[in-house]
Each structure stands twice: as structure tokens, then as C-alpha cells.
Amino acid sequence: MCVTSDFDLMCVPSDSVRLVGGRSLCSGSLQIQDQSLAQSWAGVCEGALDRRGAEVLCRELGCWAPLLQGALSPLGQTFHCEGNESKLMDCNRTRTGPETCPTLNLTCKEPLRLVGGASRCEGTVEAELRGEWRRVTSYRWDLEAAAAVCRDLDCGSPVSTEKRVGSDSKVWFVGTDCVKKKSSVRDCLYDDGSSSSLLQVICSDSVRLVGGRSLCSGSLQIQDQSLGQSWAGVCEGALDRRGAEVLCRELGCWAPLLQGALSPLGQTFHCEGNESKLMDCNRTRTGPETCPTLNLTCKEPLRLVGGASRCEGTVEAELRGEWRRVVPYHDWDLEAAAAVCRGLDCGSPVSTEERDGSDSKVWSVRTACVKKSSVRDCLQDDYDSSNSFLQVICSDLLNVPEVSVSEGVWAPRAEGELFGPRAQEGDWASPGEGGV
Template identity: 30%
Template sequence: MMESYTILSLLLCLGVASAYSNFDVRLVGTGSNEWMGRVEVFYNGEWGTVCDDYWGLEDAKVVCRQLGYTGGASGFTIGAEFGQGSEKIFLDDVRCDGTENRITNCTYLLNTVGGTNCRHSEDSGVKCQGPRSTDEVVPAVVVPDVVVRDGDVRLAGAGSSANQGRVEVYDNGQWGTVCNDLWDIRNALVVCRQLGFRGATSSRDQFGQGTGPILLDNVECGGDETSIMECRKNPIRSHNCYHHEDAGVICSDAILVRLVGPGSSANQGRVEVYANGRWGTVCHDLWDIQNANVVCRQLGFPRATAATSGARFGQGTGPILLDNVECEGDETSIMECRKNAIESHNCYHREDAGVICQDDKKRQLEDVEFYLKKEEQMAAAPVSDGKTDDDLKTKDILQALSDLLAELKDK
């Protein structure tokens, strides 16, 4: 009899486990019902909560849409309004623009070990509205397990942006700050290169105080390390500092991007970006000419003539770093565009994106060759014995263009 119960229990567990996919969502908690409650996400067989850092109405709209509510969201909650969860806190720093179909299409931090700088008193919630249609629930998309790794860095704090901010390091499920003892431009240079910038212009500590643990102190980099964790430093969490000593950086030059692959050249190829100390590819989901324009301008070209997909320039072998990139077209770096969190994707290398940029030198050559053809046509045409001033001016112009073409071809 006991054996029958054991088998039945196992079957029930298997049935429950198979009913959910990674990053499905549900609404639970005190005072919750089918249309409002604490947001929980399913990941690797467990339900967990979402921290309310950056949580807002746009994020709530996405959760409600994922649940099938056609009216979107009427509100969002923070501070565990629907009670505190007791499970892991899986997601933090969720930032949606409100148009995504699933929370996985937003940017976020995935805490695979359940550790964050949040407490359950910060659990987030939503209030949905409108009829619910199960037909509109979007199928699950599984993303890689690792989105944030120990030793990754980010820039945060008051006045921070893509290239400047308070330096924070990720370790054992938590983001923490770096003390400014011994902090100098060489340390800043390593952090900036780890983030994909070419250099650093400042090692200032002007971006406000952090609230998490102080993870690093007495950092001494030589300047050529690929990660701050390779530099000399105290053991992690060993310090004599306060948060008013949190270190920061200002990085210089655009985030690194390159064009590579079979058939690539200076102005065309598979797009690869540099982040977290590694080169990686870009998935072609949502890839279009606006994205290509941003990449080409970042490389110094005026614009793109084509955005390629399907690994036209061969398949990469490193990580796939970016997915669902959506540029407006006026950004100065691809990293300023809307996109998934770094390494959050559902792609394969056969979906690597590429670009073909307009080559100014090539365009100049084409323009000059056009005028030279005109010169040949004029030379072949019958002419009268009389030469006007206009005839002579035209000849001088065409001779100058011929000289320019020869000069360009020599370069």
C-alpha cells in the first residue's frame, strides 16, 4: 500500500513539474486573486519572487500581458503589498518598456542561487485589468541559466550612465561596492575595459553611496588585467570602509564592436560586441537597418546599407551576448539600445547578425568614376573647331577628377 502511495506521489510531482516552464509567472499572496497579487516566477522547478528595484507600471503591463489580460495593468505594487514571499528572490532590476510579451524579454538580473541585495519586504506585485484570454498567453522561452556571473561589474548610482557610475561587483548572488582605498586610474582602466570601453578618464567617487555589502578593498591593478578580480586586493568582503568611500569610474570611448567572419572586411561582417571581458555575437531577433545604422556609425561609417541575418558572415563560436536589440537609430552605441540583459537569449549561432556599412572611400571612387565615364563620352562625341569657355572649364574639372581618382586609388 505504501508503495502505491509513493508511486502516486511521484506521478503527481512529475505532473506538477511538467505543467510549468522557466519564467512562467503567477500572482499569489495576502489579498491576491486571479488578477492581482505578488509576482512570482518559475525557474528550475521552483517559484521565486521579484524585487521591486526599478519596478513600475511598464513592468506590470508585461506581466499582465504574459498572463493573458487583454487590458494590461491598472497598477503595480512595491514593498510587499501582497505579503512577503518565503522562496528565493529570482529577479532584480527588472526594466521593461511595456511592449514585451514576456518578462524574459525585458532587461533584468537573474539570481540563479537566489541571492540579491533585496529582502522579501521588497517583493513586487501587479494589478491586471480587462478580460483574460488563455489563447493570448505567450509560449515559454527558456533563457540560459547564467546571466550574471561572479566577478561581473556594473556602473550604478546617482548620475550614472552607460559609461560612468559607482563600481559594483557581483559575488555569490549579491552586488556590492568597491572601497576607494588605493583606487586610481589603473583600477578604473581595468573596470572600463571589462565593460567593453577602450579607456578611462577618471577614477572619481562621486556617484552616491551603495546599500549592499562592500566586497572589495585595497584594489591594486597593474592596468593590463582583463577583470578587476585578477588585480591584487583584500580577500572578498574584507575591508575597513564605509559606503561614503565607494569607488567610481568614468570610462572613455564607445563600447567595443567589431566586424568579423568569412567574407568580412572593414565595412561588413558578423557583428560582435565586447562585454564582461569577452567578445560575443548578436542574435538576429528584431535585427533591422536601424540597429545596423548604430553599429556602422559606432565604427566610424556614416550609415548601413544592409542588416544581415542567418549568420551570413559565418557562425561565431563565443557567447551570444545580445538579443532582441531595438535601436531607434540615433544612439551612439549598440549598448544604448533596448535589448535583453547581456547573455539573456533563446538563440543559436546560426542566427548571428551582421551589417554592411556604407564605405565613404568606395562611394567617392564610384562618384569619380561616374564623371570619368562622362569625360569618355564627351571625348568620343563629335566636336566643332570652336572651343568656348564652358568647354575649357569642363575639361579642367574632369582632369581634376581624374587626378583625384588616381590619388584615392593610391591610398
């Protein structure tokens, strides 16, 4: 089975099995093609495979061991594999007729690794393609792209990433836009020769925020040995303010901004506040339960300097512990500046412009990226230096509806959660609470 990626033609060495509907070629619903089915593709029922059968399938597809196992059976009800077969259809099989049943969903690990780091969730990115391991590099790279590496390794969120120069060798190139489309690193690899460039990524290994607008916001999930390494949501009230501060710091973000339903005393995590990881905090063990999931937003490592208030001035950001001015590649506008104001909890952009100043080291940012994510997630170290800088003025007195820009016309969007009443000092209140 062959598929065309953005850059290359990649072939999966199987003509009888496939995973469909997943975010990569290594995940999805299992389908088989069989002579007895007149060559049509048919779904496979939950429980049809055991662990050994799933391992045979993943190996046949050029992937690694099963990661998310769907509804596997202790003894495969349809496929009975020894584990050393090269193809799933080589396994002994109990023939079954057409039936209505839930389809088996499976995710295999990607042939990917981080080497040279302190744990399996940090180091230099390497990938296997056509049986050959090489370093992975990219022409453009940022935290949003690094999220695909962490996701493929079943680690948490990317905390930091950078391109470095090493020895010249054959490498796999990865398409940044491709992995940002919620695909996988493996599906976006192509061979473009050799390079001295390499990618380093550090992921959080046991916590992540998912479903938010940026990597510093979303629903809290944890990964724990007692949960069989599966990711599980954390209930509202599980953290207090100190626990939320530990979590944000672990993810490379700043202090909690939108606190969700924090408890005055964390009901699950009891943090002193100086821990480096949330899972280092004392914890009250709780069993599986149905509850509202805790949502949290941490501040971005971002600031506006030289203005009359914290909500106006020159844009600066911190990446890997270093503060620099931020400059765009091109086409900076008010819609892009909205990401700056949003990351600072400063309302909406009032004005923005790009100016020339003294030459210095800068972080570059792609405008299209920040319009969908955040400034932090889109920073790149692509320029040695620049004399350009950005100035932004945000509305810091009143939380007005967020705007979009189309051909110079301002249009209000629907209000989000930020516009409701808040309990913490310094938070936004709607105009209806006391008027303007």
C-alpha cells in the first residue's frame, strides 16, 4: 500500500492489512483484505487480536509495538499468532462470517527516538525509514512542530526545542507544515541528502495540557504507572494554586492565568510549590471516576517593554532561558498582534507596527502560525540578528470582544470563557459588571 505525502512517495509493505481513520499510518481502525471477501476491505472486530497479534500487525506496517491497544483480547478470537509471523494473514485464523460489531482501533508506536538525553523523552531526534536510522532535521522548526515528536513518543508536551549544528551525515528531512497538520513525523519524512543540522527536543514525560489554543493551555492529563501508562484526565479541584504553578513551570510556561476549578487545598496533588514536576508532589491516590476535567491556562513567557504599561511596548519573548526581541518574517498585522495581547492577558490589540532600531539577536516568528496558536509555540532561531522590532499596544482597561481582521475591517467574534466573571484580583470582568 503506497501513499503520497507532501514530499515523497512512501510505501507501507502490506497489501492485506491497513489502519484507517487515524492521525498517521500507524494508527486507526483495522481493516483486512481477503480472497474470501472478494478483495474488499472489511473491518475487524474488537477482541479479534491479542497482544502478539497486534505486534505482528504493527511490525508488518513498518511501525513499532502496540501503544494504544483498543479492545484486545487475552486470547485473540479471530487471529491466533505465535508472534514471529511477518504478516497478520500468516497467523492461524478462525474464519468468521460477516457480522456487526465494534471495530478494533489500534495505535502502534512510531519508529522514532530521542537519543543522548536524560530520559526517553528528551534528546536528539532520530527516525527509521526503510530500515535505516538517521538524524532528523528540518528547514523550519518550532515548538508547535516539536509537539508531533512528543506525541509520537507518547510523552507529554514539548518544553523546549532547538536546531543545532553537529557532524555532517545523511539525515531524514521532515516537513514542518506536514507534522503540524496533526500527522506523524514518520509520515512526513523525505530523503534530501546530508546535513550537519540536528533537532533537539525536550518533552514533559508525565503531564500535558490538551485541547487548548496553545501548548500552555487546555485540559490537564497525567500519565502514571498505576494507570498502565495511559493518559487520564484530572478532576477539577485536584490542584491548588501552588500545584498549578508547579505544572506551568514544568511545561516551560509561566504562572497560572486562567485557573479552571482550582481548590483552596488541592484534593489530589499536595504541592509545596518548589517541586520541579507535578508528579513529585505528594498525592492522594484516587480511583477512576467521572468528573469535570480541570482546565488550565498558563501565562506565556512574553512581555512588552518600554511602554506606559505592561500592555504596550516592544515585544520580547523567552526561549531556552534567553530573552530576545521578536520579529516576524512578513505580513504582521492586528490579527497576529492579538496573540501577543492574549498571551499577556491584555485584552485586544489597539495598534501594532514594525520599526527599525539597533541590531541585536532576535527570535523570528511566522505570522500564520501565531494566528492559530501562540507566540511561544511559533518562535524560531532562524536569524543571527536583526534591527527590526515589533511594537504592540493592547487594551488593558477593558476586556472587549476579540476581533478578526479582514481587508481592514474590524468584526467582533463570539465571546469566549475569558469574558465571564472571575474571582481573582486583576482578572477580567465583563462590562455588565459595573459598567464602563
